[in-house]
Amino acid sequence: MVRSLLKLYLLVILAAAAAVTAINTTFIPLFHEHFTATERENRRGYAFTLSQYLGPQRGKDRDAALSILQEQAREKFDLVDAASLTHLDAQQLADLAAGKLVLGYDAKDYYLPLRDGQILHALSEEEDHTNISVLAYALIALATLLSIIAWVWYHWRDLDKLQQAARDFGGGKLSTRANLPRRSNIAALATQFNEMAEQIEASIVHQREMMHGISHELKTPIARLEFGIALLQSAGTGDAERARQALRLEDLRRDVRELDELVTELLTLGQLEQGAAPMMLMRVSVSELIDSVAASLADEVADNKLTLSVHVTGPRPHHVCDPRLVARALLNLCRNATRYARSAIHLRAETDAAGRLRLTVEDDGPGIAPEERARIFEPFHRPDSSRNRHTGGFGLGLAIVRRIALLHGGQVGLDSGSEGGARFVIALPPMDERAMPGKPSI
Incomplete structure (x- = not known):
């Protein structure tokens, strides 16, 4: 602080001396x-x-x-x-x-x-008032020094608080915030620091939860693989034992596929969150996009003895988006619905005159409790009714849906359907067609 004060004071004094000299030499002729x-x-x-x-x-x-x-x-x-x-x-x-x-x-x-x-x-001969002039300039210099000290101290105090907050935050105290009064001249800087700290804290907490979830999800299939391998090693040579070995090998392959699916979902979510997967915007036929999603679900819907109804309405038949990502989001929502629907799933797409697209996936299942809806889109979170992996998946599908909606500048919401089940709604705003890379439309 002392060095900064001296530099500022010297700069002010030199500027004042230059101004006085300029006034004395130029004002009379001017x-x-x-x-x-x-x-x-x-x-x-x-x-x-x-x-x-x-x-x-x-x-x-x-x-x-x-x-x-x-x-x-x-x-x-x-x-x-x-x-x-x-x-x-x-x-x-x-x-x-x-x-x-x-x-x-x-x-x-x-x-x-x-x-x-x-x-x-x-x-005219001027009288020598050197002593008085020196005293006057000394008083001016002292007043300037006191003013600068007051100004610098006021800022230094707030900057010291901000520096201490940054030091504590860097030391691992993620809840640290810079508490400065609104009248402070660096209040805007402190606000920016607090917003940055909140984002970093949220990101670190999210990463910790992700790591915990990944560890938990990997533990079960790995344990089953180890148990299956141990059984294979201890198996006998008879026909019955070979038949059991074949069944155990199939279980092991299923566990490997489960691990592969989990890793694929994690990689997809990571790419979406980091922006590593570039969006390929193109002008898409909404009805053809919905039909392709419905065709991909035909076997699953039939296996679960469900009916899938599809409705496309609105004044605009096309929408600019990344069809691959939007289709992925709809497939995740529809496959989620097949786990809980009793008899029917409804898939609707609506456009309006402004170019907004509203995609709705609704089922007639038991629905999701209101207290669970706030966290349903978090990675690895499953409602109480679907803790079992075979019915609730890995808990990554809805997180991927939310990230895809955000990438398109939209949002996804959840409420109760008309038949008591869950109704997911993806709202996508109109996209600028000039941002398209020139790909052919679907």
Whole structure:
């Protein structure tokens, strides 16, 4: 703080000294006419007295009168001819010819024309007030120093708080925030720091929860693989044992596929969250997109003895989006619905005149409790009714749906359907067709 204070103080003092020097050397020439008019008005009585005193005198009498005046006055007086005043400009010479008092550019020389054409030259001598000037400038410098100290200390105090908050946050105290008053001059900086700290804390907490969830999800299939391998190693050689080995091998393959599916889902979610998967925007036929999703679900719907109804309405038949990602989101929602629907799943797509697209997936299952809806889109979160992996999946599908909606600038919501089940709604805003890479439409 001391070094910064000294630098600031030195800069202010040098700037003030330069300003004073510039004023003393440039203001009189720049505003000479104004100063001349002012001095002429202020010394009008003085000039009249001098003219009356010296005007009637001639020759030696004038010289004697000038000597007496010199003894009584502080200025130095002498008589000059107009021809010798070559340093005066045309305007000053014209003023002398008109009988006016003229002020020199140094503000010390005065020229007063007398009646007989001679000119009285007066040179003012300034008194030496060095001690007073030094004291005055010292007081100004002290006042400046005190003002700068007050200003710097006020900022230094708040900056020190912000620095301490940053130090604590960097030391692992993620809940640390910079608490500064709103009147502080760095309140905006502190607000930005707090927002950054909140985002970093949320990201770290999210990563921790992800790691915990990944560890938990990987533990079960790995344990089953180890158990299956141990059974295979201890198996006998008979026909019955070989049949059991075949079943165990199939279980092991199923566990490997489960691990592969989990890793694929994790990679997909990671790419979406990091923006590593670029969006391929194109003009898509909404009805063809919905039909392709319905066709992909035909076998699953039939295996679960469900019916899938599809409805496409709205004034706009096309929408700009990434069809691969949007189809993935709809497939995740529909496959989620097949786990809980009793008899029917409804898939609807609606467009409006502004170009917004609303995608709805609804089932007639038991639905999701209101207290669970706030966390349903978090990775690895499953409602109480679907804790079993075989019915609830890995808990990543809805997180992927939410991320896809956010990538399109939209959002996804959950509420109760008309038949009591869960109704998921993806709302996508209109996209700028100029952002498309020129791909053909579907």
